[in-house]
Amino acid sequence: MFVAAYWIGRSKATGMRNLATKAQPLHSLPRYYGYQMLIWCAVPAITVFALWMGLESTVLTKLVKLSLPDEIRNLPGGEFNLIINDIKNIAVGNISQSQSDPIRTTAAADYSINLGFSKWARAVVVLVAGLLGAYFGYKRITYSARARIFVEKVIMIFLITCSCLAILTTVGIVLSVLFESLRFFDKVPFSDFAFGLHWSPQTSIRADQVGSSGSFGAVPIFAGTLLISAIAMLVAVPFGLMSAIYLAEYATPRVRAWVKPLLEILAGIPTVVYGFFAALTVAPMIRGFGESIGLSVASESALAAGLVMGIMIIPFVSSLSDDVITAVPQSMRDGSLGLGATKSETIRKVVIPAALPGVVGGILLAVSRAIGETMIVVMAAGLAANLTINPLEAVTTVTVQIVTLLTGDQAFDSPKTLAAFALGLMLFVTTLILNVIALRTVRKYREQYE
């Protein structure tokens, strides 16, 4: 239909152009009239379609609800939803009809009839909307119509909408995380969350069970996150920085051309692969080594997760510092070398201090990566929230807790799942602050030497 609209509009305009005179020229090229008609046809059709799709399930469920007997309609929300789901499943044929009672079967039959009707009605309504729009658009193809201007305006609006999507995403993140967190802090006071030393989010189903009241003191989790990130940075910063210095200052262009992409492969490997590697190879290795020198090492030690995470972050640190180091003006190096300093002295006393803001910015970005990294710690770090600084023990992190709290089947409004959103909020805020500082520093640094 859309293609047809375009062609009709375009051919009408082409015909008109052939008849056009100097006194009455066609304003735009024929194809713009085609586009104009396409827009007139497509926008109403798509809007109607989207509206219909959005409202369909609500309306249909309402209809089912009306047809059900009173005793079912008065059931509490959860049970009622279950029945509705049953009916829908029967209608689609996922559950055989023989297994259920007549009320559900008849309701399902009604539902599937309504569903079929809705499909037909939708097709008809969308078609009508499109045709009406197309007719209106067809009428607007005249000599003086400024089709190109119209089309360009529409495209411009589309472009602007798209670029605002980034803001919308951020707003979406903030709102979704914030709302759920507020609901969490309704149930658990903020001070308990931020300063409590004990984390055990298990809330039981019955009130009289052992350990029924979950406690949500997040300090051990924050400590665990910091410990693992610190280990990761201890690995990543020296290795990354030295690699960057060597690549930027010593390596020949040939070596650089080969080594840089190879290092970047490390950054391109999915984190789940690192997680598998940490759990399967590194953790047993550290454990075996620890036992051979008489240390007791937890099988899910913070050290293993931190080490592997450090390896993952090396290319991140190195490529950022590499950019920053190469941006230091050559004249500064020449000055130092001219005074008789060796190359390493130049690097340590001139280049690095000059590049320091940029390097620090890069490291901050890497820290925010380490804090937000999920899969490695989920697979290689433990679940037990220990408050310790011993890297050989198992600790847990914010991201691990979010994953374990949310992957189980839980009612959405239990404090357990809401706690995950509160942790998510902490994570988002922390990384956001780090990122803003880091990006600012790097940007300022760039401007300084440009």
Next chain:
Amino acid sequence: MNHTDPTDSETSDADRSSTDTLGMTRSDTTAKVKASIKKRYARERRFRLYGLIAILSSLSFLAILVFTITKNGLPAFKQTFIQLDVTLDAKTLGLGDEPDQAQLLKANYNGTIKKALLAQFPDVKKRKDKKALYKLISKGGQYDLQRQVMESPDLIGQSKTVWLPAGDDASGYLKGMVDVTIPEKKRRFKDNQIEWIESLKQDNRVAERFNWTFFERGDSREPEMAGIKGALFGSILTLMVTLILSFPIAVASAIYLEEFAPRNKWTDIIEVNINNLAAVPSIVFGLLGLAVFINFFQLPRSAPVVGGLVLSLMTLPTIIISSRAALKSVPPSIRDAALGLGASNLQVVFHHVLPLALPGILTGTIIGMAQALGETAPLLMIGMVAFIVDVPATITDPATVLPVQIFQWADLPEKGFVEKTSAAIMVLLAFLVAMNTFAVILRRKFERKW
């Protein structure tokens, strides 16, 4: 250095004319420099060595990672089969005279296989031994048999020689991964099982073939029957949604920001926002998806649609940033020329600038897609971790993706899943390497120096 020393300044009065500001004679300085030069050069060499070590160890981490995965994963591409003579009599199968398809589906194929095994080894009498014997053939063997019988029901009543997949431990032994030197008690694969396998081997009843099962099947609880087809299709569907959504939106917003946006506070906010979004931890996007798409818009859990939506929000900043860089690299003279010939602003962009920037934009898109392909954490949040055997056909079917499949398999205790996990990682890495190579080729081929 010692210009504060009073004796020095008093005694060397005559030398004062040739003393520098440090209060040293020139020959003194030279001597000092000469004495320290060896040390300084040694330090220089050491510094350089540190850099080299950093690079080499980073690269060796990469090598070790790839080597371990490959070593673990290669055996998974081979599958061992055992040949058996099965007698498909109706009695053992539990079938009547004229079985229909539904009865054939439920027939006792397992019993048939067990009988065939007992016929092969008539000396096995004890219950425990029998159980061990049955374990030689995979539990998936019965489905192979079922398929064959259902395709041609006239097989019933006949004897047939079939190749059935070997069980987990048996195939582990045949691939040489069972250490026979360990005492029998500590070993899962017992001595009598080894004996049977060896005798089957001597009858030429054992074969190793390329493991098509791995590519043709969905997930399974039996390692020898588990395949990645479901996950692969899930990944493809998810990536399709991601590409369709993120590419046009990202290009549109890049065009707006780079070509049309006025420099004001609003566009500054958008820009900072995009840069920040690129550094937000991926798991936060998962929280957004859970709260907004699943809880608010009621989209189906575990579906590629939701996965695609979340991943496209995540890849948007990456594609926008690289697209802007590509647009920026098109020289202004092209724009001036087109404008000079009377093109409108939008015509300039869409007819001239965009085609020239397209290779760069595509490169960025492919890299963004590669990132999305390897992403796990946000998909865990929206429930793509379910155990799903069926291959998804549409974007609303429950599905899982390759990295999540890897995560799930990595958690399973069976030994056979270690090799399956590694093999799945190899497939994932192969895809990533292919995508990145394609991106590099694209860049090399169309890169233009203006």
